[in-house]
Amino acid sequence: MQTHFNEQDLQKPHIREADRVLRTCVHCGFCNATCPTYLLLGDERDGPRGRIYLMKQLLEKPDDKEIGEETRLHLDRCLTCRNCETTCPSGVEYHKLLDIGRAEIERRAPRSLKERGLRLGLRMTMVEPARFKALLALGQTFRPMVPVTLKDKIPAQPTPAGVRPDGKKHSRQMLILEGCVQPALSPNTNAATARVLDQLGIGLAPAPEAGCCGAIDFHLNAQDAGRERARRNIDAWLPLLEQGCEAIVQTASGCGAFVKEYADILADDPDYAAKARRVSAAAKDLVEILDSSNLDDLAISADKRLAFHCPCTLQHAQKLGGAVEGVLQRLGFELTPVQDAHLCCGSAGTYSITQPHLSRQLRDNKMAMLEAGHPEVIATANIGCQTHLASADRTPVRHWIEIVDEALGSAQQT
Template sequence: MQTSLAAFIKDSAVGQEAEAILRTCVHCGFCTATCPTYQLLGDELDGPRGRIYLIKNLLEGGEAGARTRLHLDRCLSCRSCETTCPSAVDYHRLLDIGREVLEARSPRPLADRTRRHVLRETLARGGVFASALTLARWAKPLLPASVASKIPPRDTSVPAWPARGTSARRMLVLAGCVQPHLTPRTNRAAARVFARLGIELFEAPGAGCCGAVRYHLDAPAAARDDMRRLIDCWWPWVARDEVEAIVVTASGCAAHVKEYGKILAGDPAYAAKAARVAALARDVSEVLADEREALAALLAEARRAMPASVPARVRRIAFHSPCTLQHGQKLGGVVESLLLAAGYELSPVADSHLCCGSSGAYSLLQPALSTRLRADKLAALSVGGPELIATANVGCQNHLAAAATIPVHHWVELLAEVICP
């Protein structure tokens, strides 16, 4: 793709980065075939190729207004197009650049800015979110059905975190901002599984949001502050080489933490630290996949421990692979293989590459499109008659559970169910 960037960005580092990405696009249009919003709306500008043209025009000094913002806002950042693209266009990075430039050249209307500010300050602050969630649960009967459905009941039977053992193997795990309050079982289930493998999983005190919320809600500077804060929380253990990995159980957060090195590359005080943290960051499925032999032994032990009088029961589940797992981290099939090894039967899911419509705060900012995507996803997940749905990201889990007729769990809970009696 030929480019002629405007003077305001042409000679900057970010301009050169954007130009390099633009020049890799060959206009083939393969990306439109797997773009969820293009499939729903049928508008070229609501597909990756059309959005690339809008961003190119923006960076060349062209229109920077409501039309460009409408189509960029509708993008889920699901990165399905990147999986499909034969030219390896770094679309999500170009989109981040385009959104940041658009905001600088043409700030959003006050009402829109206020809404996003409230979302940022509520979702990214664990304490604030916990208070808001408590209030919302109390007021749930008074809220509109579309809002009330997003508020899960309080889980009163969360298992305890396993007691610290004598294992020499230790790994940090990201607590996150909303996950401890929406799905408190997830990290505890992971910790129980890891304990059975002889690995101590622990959260660093004060470690909260990874920065993804603010990064994707028009506050990249504040997001970088979140990232630096999290690096500082983890650094005492990382600097002393006391942990093998930084485990992340929410695939959206894992995809973001793995990019710390790129995002903070220009920060002289944090570039090296960010690169090291990014190198240590691993989705929980990656770590457990590396422990397959030990897991297999635990699974065999669990089968032997089952009384002969109790017939083995295979649970049929549908797995929704979050976009951040299969497209962002390129880990498609890893969780599925672990669930199969644990004895679960996976029901078929058509168009499994498509987004469920959660995508961070997307379901709150684009409710109509998000609801349509969720309905399509739940229909696909239900075809095989599963008993429950499993997924790998807190946002997807909460979004699907709000409309599902069967339970929705994080997949690591199902693994813990088998090997952690």
């Protein structure tokens, strides 16, 4: 794709990066065939190729020129699922261009006070675990009075967290990102992780100074706040990595995808670029740990028929599609086939709140595909997908490690 930035523009790092990404696009349109919003709406501007054109026009337009609201509309509708990147034969790094385009439109055409308030509210609510837990409990108490757009986001009481083993007894130590909303929405996920890893001879060391990964801020266009959270986590994790912790385990693939991108988002920070590369290299999705382990050490009783929903952040961002399915099959679980497994479920971070109509359509389409094989349980690897799919109130939806942990417990009792 030809671009028309002048030399002065190209002195700006974000324009230079946008120019690089734009020039890799060859207009082929293969991306539209796997774009969830294009498949729903059939509008070129709601597919990656159309959005790329919109961002090109936006970035090439002088600052004193008016920005049309339609550009914001179509960029907002993007799920950032990165399915297009998996499909693209030219290797276009669409998500990097999207981050630049969204930041630019926020700078040049600020949102209405109402929209800014919604996004600030989401950021303030979701990034602090204690605050989110308190608000969730309040929402569960007064659920009948909650607005319709939020009501189905308030789940029933989750499975309580079981006992975590003392990981200090193991010579192999890893860190774990506890998460922001997961401790309240699915408190047993990280506890189950600790129990399964304990059986594999791995202990989980605490990193109390680590907090939100920064993805929520970053993808709600508060990118500087997201970078600052990344820096704080790097400061919390790096000393522990240097003391011998092998990896930073992520049980939510959305968090894992973002931590693995710390190296990119802090590449221009002279104080943190090298540190960020070290932390990104140490970030591992939970499935990477199990996939490289001797699973014979887990004598489990795998008696459930599962459908696995592979989150976009796992298959398209982290390129780990098929990894969880492989581990589950090695452990003896029966997996049902899932048609169009590459398509997004519509959760996409806060998308299910900011774009509820599209999100619900995508959820219902995904549930139909997952339920086609009549599974007993739907398993997934990201708390956002888990909560969103469960809001349909149909087949139970759980994190896959909880199912493995239950099977491990059943085997030990026999």
